[in-house]
Amino acid sequence: MSDFVYSKKPIRIESGDGVYMTDDDGTEYLDLGGSYACVPLGHDHDRVKDAIHDQLSKLTYVQATYPVGVREELYGTLADAAPGDIDNVWLCNSGTEAVEAALKFSRSATGNTKFVACMRAFHGRTMGSLSLTWKNKYKKQYEPLLEDIEFVAYNDSEALAAAVDDDTAAVLLEPIQGEGGINPATTEFLETAREATEAVGASLIFDEIQTGLGRTGRLWDSQRTGVVPDIVTSAKGLANGLPIGATLCRDWIAEDYGNHASTFGGNPVIAAAANATVSTIREEEIPEHAAETGAYLRDRVERELGEEVRDVRGEGLMVGIEVGRSANGVLRDLAIDHGILALPAGRTVVRFLPPLVIEETHVDRAVDALAEVIT
Numbered sequence: 606m607s608d609f610v611y612s613k614k615p616i617r618i619e620s621g622d623g624v625y626m627t628d629d630d631g632t633e634y635l636d637l638g639g640s641y642a643c644v645p646l647g648h649d650h651d652r653v654k655d656a657i658h659d660q661l662s663k664l665t666y667v668q669a670t671y672p673v674g675v676r677e678e679l680y681g682t683l684a685d686a687a688p689g690d691i692d693n694v695w696l697c698n699s700g701t702e703a704v705e706a707a708l709k710f711s712r713s714a715t716g717n718t719k720f721v722a723c724m725r726a727f728h729g730r731t732m733g734s735l736s737l738t739w740k741n742k743y744k745k746q747y748e749p750l751l752e753d754i755e756f757v758a759y760n761d762s763e764a765l766a767a768a769v770d771d772d773t774a775a776v777l778l779e780p781i782q783g784e785g786g787i788n789p790a791t792t793e794f795l796e797t798a799r800e801a802t803e804a805v806g807a808s809l810i811f812d813e814i815q816t817g818l819g820r821t822g823r824l825w826d827s828q829r830t831g832v833v834p835d836i837v838t839s840a841k842g843l844a845n846g847l848p849i850g851a852t853l854c855r856d857w858i859a860e861d862y863g864n865h866a867s868t869f870g871g872n873p874v875i876a877a878a879a880n881a882t883v884s885t886i887r888e889e890e891i892p893e894h895a896a897e898t899g900a901y902l903r904d905r906v907e908r909e910l911g912e913e914v915r916d917v918r919g920e921g922l923m924v925g926i927e928v929g930r931s932a933n934g935v936l937r938d939l940a941i942d943h944g945i946l947a948l949p950a951g952r953t954v955v956r957f958l959p960p961l962v963i964e965e966t967h968v969d970r971a972v973d974a975l976a977e978v979i980t
Contacts, residue, residue, distance in 0.1 A: 616940065621648025624960050624967055632944065635959075637971055639946035642815055642923075642958040645842040646885055653845045653881045660877035669696070669871045679876040682883050683851055688825050689833030693859035695852045696871040700814035700840030701729025703850035704777070706865055707836045708733045710854060711775035711808035713863030719772040720751070723759040725785030728777060728812055737777050739785070759788055762797040769801035775808040775836075776801070780826040783815040786951045787918050787925025795832040802835075808858060809834040814850075815923065818842045819886050819961050822896025822921030829920065842961075844878040886961075895921040895961045898968060902957065905972045913979050915953075924957040925950050928979060935978055943974035 617629045618639070624647055626634050636648070646653060660675055667673060676696070684692040697703055712718060722728070722737035729735060735744045736751035744750060753772075757764040759782060769776060776798050782788040802809040811834040816826035818839065823829060825837065835858055840850040850870075854862075869875075886892070899921040906917045906926055915927040928935055932949040939945040950956035957971070 614940075616946075623647040623649070624963050626946065634940070635945045635967060635970060637945055637957045637959045637963075638948035640846065640958075640960065641948070642820060642841045644846045645818055645820070645891065645961040646845050646882060647960040647962045648846075650845055650885075652885055653878050656877040656881035657847075657874055660874045664873050666869070666872055666874075668868070669866070673871075673873055673876075675873050675880065676871040676876045679871070679880050679883075682880055683839075683853060686824060686883055686887065687837060687853045688827055689855075691833070691835075691837060691853050691855050693854040693856065695854070695862075695865075696876070697850040697852070697867040698848045698869055699729075699850045700812075700838065701731045701734045701850075702867065702870075703814065703838035703840055703852045704728045704734035704737075704810075704812060705731055706852040707777070707808075707810045707838050707854075708737075708775065709865055710836065710852065710858050710862045711810065714858045714861045715774045715807055717772050717774040717807065719753045719755065719770070719774055721755050721757065721765065721768045721773060721776045723778060723782070723785075724756050725759060725782055725788070726756075726777075726779060727782075727784035728779075759785070760791050760794045762791075762794050765794065765797050766801045769798075769805060769807060771805050773802070773805055773807040775810050777810045777812060779812045779816065780829070781816050781821060781920060781923060783923070783956070784950060786927075786954045787923060787956060789918065789920060790830070792830040792832075795827070795830045799832050799834075808836055810836040810838065812838050814838055814840045815958075816920075818883065819892035819895050820921055820923050820958070821919075822899060823892050824887070826920060843882065844875050845882040847875050847878045849875050849879055891961045892921070898922060898963055898965060899924060901965050902968045902972070905968060906975070909972055909976050910979060913976075922957070922959055922961055922963065926955045926957070926975070927953055928955055929953060935975070938978040939974055942978070945971055945974050 680694045837853040948956040
């Protein structure tokens with residue numbers, strides 16, 4: 606018997622160290638996406654491990670209505686790190702749960718039911734977040750989902766402004782679309798979203814589950830444009846590989862959130878890992894390193910493969926390379942022939958989401974391998 610949900614890759618990963626993962630045969634792979642942006646500090650990070658071990662010796666669980674020091678510390682850590690005047694924190698176990706909470710909080714705070722989302726968006730696989738996800742392949746078998754949804758073309762400011770009306774509870778956007786092909790939002794588009802939602806009293810939600818915590822060269826990618834939302838969702842790299850999600854809200858959202866909870870949200874062991882992760886990212890200037898290394902990566906791809914690829918886009922270490930052929934074929938060759946693990950972002954885009962501690966020597970190896978595979 607085995608898990609019936611996931612198709613299995615022919616590589617059995619046994620361990621990880623820094624930017625590398627090793628399979629059960631001892632073969633070492635450079636992680637450019639195998640960890641799915643979930644280990645920004647790399648595998649087997651000492652400070653995160655020490656925090657986990659220390660908390661394990663004290664307390665592994667108590668429900669969130671009981672104050673616990675490590676959990677309250679995480680509330681403070683995230684409130685201090687959040688953009689603008691966002692300083693209310695709700696904790697859960699995954700990105701899709703963080704989005705579900707954002708949708709519920711927005712409906713409760715506004716009294717409205719309509720949501721506006723974008724074509725090619727991906728926000729999760731539970732019923733609410735799936736409703737605002739674009740591709741039918743993810744949701745067709747589970748319909749009917751939420752019905753009061755309007756999708757607009759990404760970066761079409763005019764269409765977005767027209768879609769937001771007095772019935773709108775929230776606009777949900779990724780500052781950079783991940784699954785949709787690594788497409789950065791324009792400043793105009795995000796500013797339009799802010800103006801349109803403020804005009805009708807709707808919530809603006811930024812899904813920073815993949816873009817946040819330094820991934821794009823800033824702690825939050827929304828800082829690229831200066832637009833501050835009402836809600837930010839975070840997950841993936843928040844506890845350097847352990848399961849967590851967070852919904853960060855402005856006061857007017859938090860004051861009328863309704864009735865929502867999570868049994869394991871704010872688990873003390875996970876909270877300890879998240880505190881260590883976020884603190885290290887900020888103290889060691891990891892976003893700045895991601896910005897520099899990501900720029901080096903994009904520049905090398907453009908110089909070495911400019912005529913062989915259709916486009917190179919992204920911010921920091923969230924990079925999409927449109928290869929003009931099956932991305933899955935390129936990924937297979939990178940893994941089998943070169944020991945490099947990466948991801949697709951649509952049919953023809955190779956996506957690099959490495960640990961943020963990757964160095965230029967690793968980038969050189971990756972670009973050389975990609976050049977050999979493509980040419």
